Structure formats: C-alpha cells, structure tokens
Amino acid sequence: MTSWPVAGILTAVGVLTLPGLLGSDRGAARRTERLEALATWTEMLRDTLAAAAGLEQAVLATAGIAPAALKHELQHVARALRSGRPLPGVLRDFARSADDPLADVVVAALVMAAEQQTSHLSRLLGELAEAVREQVAMRQRVSAGRASVRTGIRVTVIVTLGMAVGLVVLNRPYMAPYDSLSGQAVLAVVGALFAAGFVCLTVIGRLDEPVRLLGPAAQQEEAVAAGKGDLR
Structure with missing residues (x-):
C-alpha cells in the first residue's frame, strides 16, 4: 500500500511479536494457577499425615481430590504407585512433569x-505450603504491575499506528x-527504536526462576555420582 519496503518488514515483525507482548500473559496465569494447586495439595498431604496415615497412603488419598x-x-502418580513402583522414583517423575522449582522443593522433602x-x-509441609502461597501472592502483585505497563504500551502503539x-x-x-x-533509512531507525523499547520492557517484566533442585542438571549430576560409586 505504501511502496515502502521497510514498512512491510516492520508490519510483518509487529504482526508476529506484538500480540504476545500486548496480549494477556497466559503463561504467567497458568503458572500461578499451578502454584496455587501445589500449595493446596501440600496442605492436603499435611492434613492427611496428621491423621496418622503413612506418606504413600497420603499421596494416594490426595491424588484423587x-x-x-x-x-x-x-x-x-497414583497409577504408578498402585502398579508397585517405589514412592521416591514416582515423586521424582512428578517433579519432572510439574517442571517448577517450588515443586522440586516439596518433592525433595517428600x-x-x-x-x-x-x-x-x-510441620515442614505446612511451612512449604505457606512459602508457595507467598510466592503466588508475589507473582500476582507483579502481574498486576505488568498489566498496567501493557495497557500503556497498547495505548502508545494504537496512537502511533493510528497517526x-x-x-x-x-x-x-x-x-x-x-x-x-x-x-526509508529513517523509518528503519524509528522501527528499531520501537523494537528496542519493547525488548527492554519484556526483559524488565521477566521473572528470574530459581535453580531447580530436581531439574535435568541435578539428575545428571546424581547419575554421574552413582556411576562413580558403582565403579568404586
């Protein structure tokens, strides 16, 4: 429409990147929901264990609800336990599927x-559940702050594109x-400045995840240590 090649490139980049940047942060919402579920399940385990149930029985009892x-x-997890697999291995599999540093902490304690x-x-599970809920509250505060930033970006983009x-x-x-x-060179510089601003906002809003206790790197180290022990 404009016969400006730079405008075509900027439009293509914007169509591919702006919806994810300006839309709702669904990934953060899903992770917050999973953290809340982890805290609730941890409290379920705590309450079930308080009723004098064994750990494996508590895991089986809470898995269904x-x-x-x-x-x-x-x-x-429940199917694996009923098939006769040992509890520690099943819990480690759960940590891998949950794919969350806080889930690793809970699984490590179990x-x-x-x-x-x-x-x-x-008592330890109760403290862990409280820590997870504090993490959820912190993430909700961060998400609220990021929502206001996203609104400001939307207004800026709409006004600029409209003009x-x-x-x-x-x-x-x-x-x-x-x-x-x-x-066209000036237009490219303007587009690059907008892109740099969006990248900076994305970096600022990103949360650094803590190191996983039971992640792939930790499991590889355990396997190497076990192999050295076998050689000895």
Whole structure:
C-alpha cells in the first residue's frame, strides 16, 4: 500500500511479536494457577499425615481430590504407585512433569521422608505450603504491575499506528520524504527504536526462576555420582 519496503518488514515483525507482548500473559496465569494447586495439595498431604496415615497412603488419598491444575500429574502418580513402583522414583517423575522449582522443593522433602523417615514432616509441609502461597501472592502483585505497563504500551502503539495510517491515507504528500532511500533509512531507525523499547520492557517484566533442585542438571549430576560409586 505504501511502496515502502521497510514498512512491510516492520508490519510483518509487529504482526508476529506484538500480540504476545500486548496480549494477556497466559503463561504467567497458568503458572500461578499451578502454584496455587501445589500449595493446596501440600496442605492436603499435611492434613492427611496428621491423621496418622503413612506418606504413600497420603499421596494416594490426595491424588484423587487434587486441584485441577495438577490433577493429571497426580493421577499419574497414583497409577504408578498402585502398579508397585517405589514412592521416591514416582515423586521424582512428578517433579519432572510439574517442571517448577517450588515443586522440586516439596518433592525433595517428600523423597527425604520416604527414604530416611524424616520426622515432623507435617510441620515442614505446612511451612512449604505457606512459602508457595507467598510466592503466588508475589507473582500476582507483579502481574498486576505488568498489566498496567501493557495497557500503556497498547495505548502508545494504537496512537502511533493510528497517526501513521491517518497520515498515509489522508495526507500522503506529508509523508513523501519517506519515499526516498534516506527516508526509508529513517523509518528503519524509528522501527528499531520501537523494537528496542519493547525488548527492554519484556526483559524488565521477566521473572528470574530459581535453580531447580530436581531439574535435568541435578539428575545428571546424581547419575554421574552413582556411576562413580558403582565403579568404586
């Protein structure tokens, strides 16, 4: 429409990137929901253990009534336990499927209790559930702040695009300097500045995840240590 190649490139980049940047942060919402489910399940385990049930029985009892966000993973845990698999291995599989640093912390406490008969597990689970809920509250505050930033970006983008389209359609002679090579270079610089601003906003709004206790790197280290032990 404009015969400006730079405008075509900027439009393609904007169509591919702006919906994810300006739309709702569904990934953060799903992770917050899973953290809330993890806290609820941890409290279920604590309460079930307080009723003098064993750890494996508590996991089986709570898997069927777990929150929806973790129901699939916990149902897999229950099926694995009923098939005769040892509890520590099943819990490690759950940590892999949950794919969350806080889930690793809860699973690490459960694995330690299953392997070494740790005392005061109920109290520990209560403290872990409280820590997870604090993390959820923090993420909700961050999400609220990011929502206001996204609103500001939306207004900026809409006003800028509206002015550009209006000038091109209603007052094309005013935009005639962009028909030249130097005008296209200026347009490229303007587009690069907008892109740099969006990248900075994305980096600022990103949350750094803590190191996973039971992630792939930790499991690889355990496997290497086990292999060295076998050689000895």
